[in-house]
Amino acid sequence: MNAQVKGQAWLLVVAVFAGVWLIRTGSEETTPPTPPPSEAFAAGPGPYQQSPPSHQTQKSPGSERTTAAAPLPSSAPVRLRIPGIRVDTPLTDLALTPAGSLEVPPAGNANLAGWYRDGPSPGARGTAIVAGHVDNARGPAVFYALGSLRKGHRIEVTRQDGRTAVFTVDAVEVYANEDFPDRKVYGAADRAELRLITCGGGFSKRTGYEGNVVAYAHLTETR
Numbered sequence: 001m002n003a004q005v006k007g008q009a010w011l012l013v014v015a016v017f018a019g020v021w022l023i024r025t026g027s028e029e030t031t032p033p034t035p036p037p038s039e040a041f042a043a044g045p046g047p048y049q050q051s052p053p054s055h056q057t058q059k060s061p062g063s064e065r066t067t068a069a070a071p072l073p074s075s076a077p078v079r080l081r082i083p084g085i086r087v088d089t090p091l092t093d094l095a096l097t098p099a100g101s102l103e104v105p106p107a108g109n110a111n112l113a114g115w116y117r118d119g120p121s122p123g124a125r126g127t128a129i130v131a132g133h134v135d136n137a138r139g140p141a142v143f144y145a146l147g148s149l150r151k152g153h154r155i156e157v158t159r160q161d162g163r164t165a166v167f168t169v170d171a172v173e174v175y176a177n178e179d180f181p182d183r184k185v186y187g188a189a190d191r192a193e194l195r196l197i198t199c200g201g202g203f204s205k206r207t208g209y210e211g212n213v214v215a216y217a218h219l220t221e222t223r
Helices: 003-018 021-025 182-186
Strands: 077-082 087-094 113-116 126-131 154-159 164-176 192-204 208-222
Touching: 077 126, 154 192, 164 192, 182 192
Parallel strands: 087 113, 126 192
Antiparallel strands: 077 087, 077 154, 113 126, 154 164, 164 208, 192 208
8 A cells, every 4th residue: 555545544544533432522511612603714615715825824813924834854742732722731642443443532531632643743744633532521621622722823732852843723613523524624735734623513412522623723833
């Protein structure tokens, strides 16, 4: 299997878990924030408006113009910080189970997110995936406030090589499970991009969370 086919296989496999495992950890006693329509991508001529190519800039309300930074070499992430919503979490590796679904961060550790280790690492070229629970049986978890992110907010990822990859949020959107846009979320990118994913979009006592919240960001600084 060549690299391109491997990438496509990852896209298809990972797309399956997004609307499934993340909705199974909900607590009906919590109501996580939902991103408003103003934080979604602007409507475009296609099915969605992607973040700008690497040679362009984007201006978000209340933020300065941001230019994409050059991608870094691959290096595993060890910590993720989102100052705007007070997230400061170590990162664990997530792989695929024998059944083809993604492993999940331990539900008992509320302050732990995970990254898909067989995809691009945060800061490297491509689309890096980080997932975390919105809550557990005891209450809010690490990505409970993900729906409160706003365009222009900063995400910092510390890596094993000692570098810090700084991303700027381009959009925050919420999707019903049946409408989850697999290729929009997991598709390949020619620059360093990041997706943060958790559950949301309403809660059903029978099936759990009815959708997912996704934050889109791109690399704007390294240090």
